[in-house]
Amino acid sequence: MAKPSRDLHKSTGTNGNRKLALITSKGSLDMAYPPLILANAARMSGIDVEMFFTFWGLDIITKKKMKSLNVATVGNPNMHPSFHIPSLMGILPGMSAAASWMMRGEIKKLGFPRVPEFMEQLVDAGANVYGCKMSMDMMKLTADDLIDGATVLGAMEFMDLTEGAQVIFV
Amino acid sequence: MTKDILDTIDFDDEGFMVNASDWNKEIGEAIAEALDVKLSERHWHVIDFARADFEESGEPPTLRRITKQTGVDMKEIYQLFPDGPAKIAANIAGLKKPTGCI
Numbered sequence: 001m002a003k004p005s006r007d008l009h010k011s012t013g014t015n016g017n018r019k020l021a022l023i024t025s026k027g028s029l030d031m032a033y034p035p036l037i038l039a040n041a042a043r044m045s046g047i048d049v050e051m052f053f054t055f056w057g058l059d060i061i062t063k064k065k066m067k068s069l070n071v072a073t074v075g076n077p078n079m080h081p082s083f084h085i086p087s088l089m090g091i092l093p094g095m096s097a098a099a100s101w102m103m104r105g106e107i108k109k110l111g112f113p114r115v116p117e118f119m120e121q122l123v124d125a126g127a128n129v130y131g132c133k134m135s136m137d138m139m140k141l142t143a144d145d146l147i148d149g150a151t152v153l154g155a156m157e158f159m160d161l162t163e164g165a166q167v168i169f170v
Numbered sequence: 171m172t173k174d175i176l177d178t179i180d181f182d183d184e185g186f187m188v189n190a191s192d193w194n195k196e197i198g199e200a201i202a203e204a205l206d207v208k209l210s211e212r213h214w215h216v217i218d219f220a221r222a223d224f225e226e227s228g229e230p231p232t233l234r235r236i237t238k239q240t241g242v243d244m245k246e247i248y249q250l251f252p253d254g255p256a257k258i259a260a261n262i263a264g265l266k267k268p269t270g271c272i
Contacts, residue, residue: 003176004185004204004261009253041271044233046254111234112272121234124244 009046019048021162023169027059029069029100029115030078033107035170036060036118043125050165051122052158053150054132057170058139061131061147066115070100116147123149130158175200186260186267190224193264202262205253213250213262216242220263230260232270 002008020042024035035057039049059065073090085095104114113121123129130153131146143152153161175197180188187193187201198217202209209217219240223231233256237244251258256268 001181002183002185003181004201006204006206006253008185009205009258009261037271043248044254044256044271046252046257110272111232113234121244124248126248 017048017164019050019162019165021158021165021167022049022051023167024051024053024057024060025055026170027056027065027069028076029071029103030076031170032057032060032069032115033112035168036115036122037112038168039122039127040118040125043122043127048165049122049127050130050158050162051127052130052132052153052155054135054155058131058135058141060115061119061129061150062141062145063147064145066119066147069115070096071103072096073099119147120149123147128161132158176204182266184267187264190264190266193221197264198262201264205258205261207251207258207262209262210250212242212246213259216240216247216250216255216259217263220259220265224263224265229270230256230263230265230268232256232268232272234270234272 020039022035022039026032035051039051042049053061059069073085073095074087085099089095107114112118119129129147129150131141131150133152133154136142136152143150146152179192179197182188199209202213207213216236219236220231223235223239231239233247236242236256236259237247242250247255256270260266260268
């Protein structure tokens, strides 16, 4: 039993300066949600959040791509039995789209927003969002291609920003 | 003075009220004071919603539910409760710790 006090929340509080660094390197639908959910959970707990999107992860914050992230049906060893599609079937046209549609439905049932709305929510919640400069150069993307609130950043600058942070790489 | 009210209430190890039915506004104000939250009309709007929603569902509302139902958007609610909106709102509202991860 403990009387309410800020200290009880502070171990995870903003003023406790706990900070989470999330590096997101995958842009498929199934790999996009874990970092977004973790970032959101951290903000809800009052933890500061720095999100670095690199390589395929950039799709999650690229306006043109973020609405249509897909699940791979071929070469994806993580297909849960309920989503399972035999590899030979997986190569058929439309299979990936069908699996993605199914997964979006399941995500919606759980009350989670779709990726564009989720990203907007995270920016509004105060998570800092960065696109990896090198990956953007490689993919011919500019700051205008990214969602509002995202900043272009080099990996070394990200290191400076995340000194002392706990790191999660997805 | 207000702290004295809190001595009459059962809290769990994380400072959340054990019996939501023991709550009243005066207790809510005392908890807010203990958490360094200066309550405004907007805070109360969220807290009242959390109470009402809990009455119906038996669970403290998730953050997403609060922002969808109250008209307090994500930016504002983090300004109101910077230490963690759903958690702090539930604490002041005398509810248990929310477990929803959205």
